[in-house]
Amino acid sequence: MKFLSKAAVILVVTFLSLQTLTAQNQKADAEDQLSLNSGTIDNQFEYIFRKSGNFKGTNGQKYEAVKFSSLLTLKAHVLDSLKTTYASLANSKKTVENQAKQIEELKAKLTNTQSTLDTTNDEKNNMALLGMQTSKTNYNVIMWSIVAALLAFLLFFIYKFKGSNSSTRQAKLKLEEVETEFEDHRRTALEREQKVRRQLQDEINKNKA
Template sequence: MKGLKTLLFVLAIFTFNIHSAQDETDTEELSLDKGSIDSQFDYIYKKSGNYRADGKRYEVVRIISLDKLRKNVLDSLNASYKKEAELNATIAGHEATISSLNKKLEETTNNLASVTEQKDSMSFLGILVSKGTYNFILWTIIAGLLLLFLLFVYKFRRSNTLTQEAKTALSEVEVEYEDHRRRALEREQKISRQLQDEINKYKKSK
């Protein structure tokens, strides 16, 4: 019984190969040379023969087609591996570029922060202080100098007033002194005349 089934299977395969050998070879080569791996598997499945033995279904595929499909699968895998390697190299290059750009960005940010700090700060006695603090110190010094100037002006005017008052008082004293000296001189002259008159009278009385 098994020998009969095997004989029928061989005859079916032989008959199938005789009728479609030439056309199948041409279309198979074209189909296995084009399209995706999935479509090539579909092609192999559609072009395969089938039979049943012991209640099981079997597919009959040409060895040359399997070899071609195997080669195509390996070629696809190798192309995928090559593409993956190229993509990994590209990704690594992009990561290196991104890392370099991030480093430059960090340096630029630090430089910008430093420039901004220098722009917003000023040197005072060799110390870097903020503009607000610098302005506060500057206006405090200006206010102090202004107060000192006003105090000096006040003292000067006060001294000038006192000097003028002293000069006026001195002038008054000098006037009084001259008047007193003049009166004293007049009294002295009067007394001298009176004394001389008395002396003259005394001499005449003798």
């Protein structure tokens, strides 16, 4: 039991020692990676801070000493970074303006397309009738109304034609009857006239005798 406790203590101490060594190595690596001529501006400032020296003034106050050449180099890097940033911002602004212009052009094209589509739908849904645009429903109603009116007129014409034809046939029959009666009457009148003439001639012949 005591042996297990000692072994556990040894393992814990060993683990903590390894953790400490790992942290120190990581810190050393991080310090080695810092440079004044590479990395981000934040890393370059961190490099300046780490490389600055401490000293006490005559009044006993602590001061941080930084190389002037390092400050000039850092300044140049900051200015270059700012120029790059400003150039990037200018390019971004130009890109945004171009995109805004393209968006406006697309909106205009979309409006024109929508207008053309509306016109096409109107032409599709409407029909020209006597120079006026009307919906297909109204057009169909008007056309079927015209067809119904023409059909009714045709039926009325047929009815009147049949009536007129019947009246004509009846008139012809009556005319034939009248002609027959007239012919009979004329024949009868002719026979009477001939009879009267014979009687008159007989009377004349008697008187001569």
